[in-house]
Amino acid sequence: MRLIDTGLTAQDIKDKVSTYMMETYERYGFVAERGMGMYLYDDKGEAYLDFYAGIAVNSAGNCNDKVVLAVIDQCMDLMQTFN
Secondary structure, three states, X not given: OOHHHHOOOHHHHHHHXXXXXXXXXXXXXXXXXXXXXXXEEEOOOOEEEOOOOOXXXXXXXXXXXXXXXXXXXXXXXXXXXXX
16 A cells, blocks of 8 residues: 555654654654565655564565565465464
8 A cells, every 4th residue: 555545644654653653763764655676665756775674574575576475375374363
């Protein structure tokens, strides 16, 4: 979903993050709207090199065809379960 589809602005998102999320680490000043390969793009189409993995996750890039297909395949069977 693109930012424009939400009816919100990038500043609206930043304001919601400030209001509802605990500040456990410093956040970057842009809103990532989409990703492709090794880049993230903001709502203005500006590209950012994405070389971070999240906490306890793999850095597989963005929208890698093999990963996307594997996720879709898994989601068709089971998306989430309890501990």
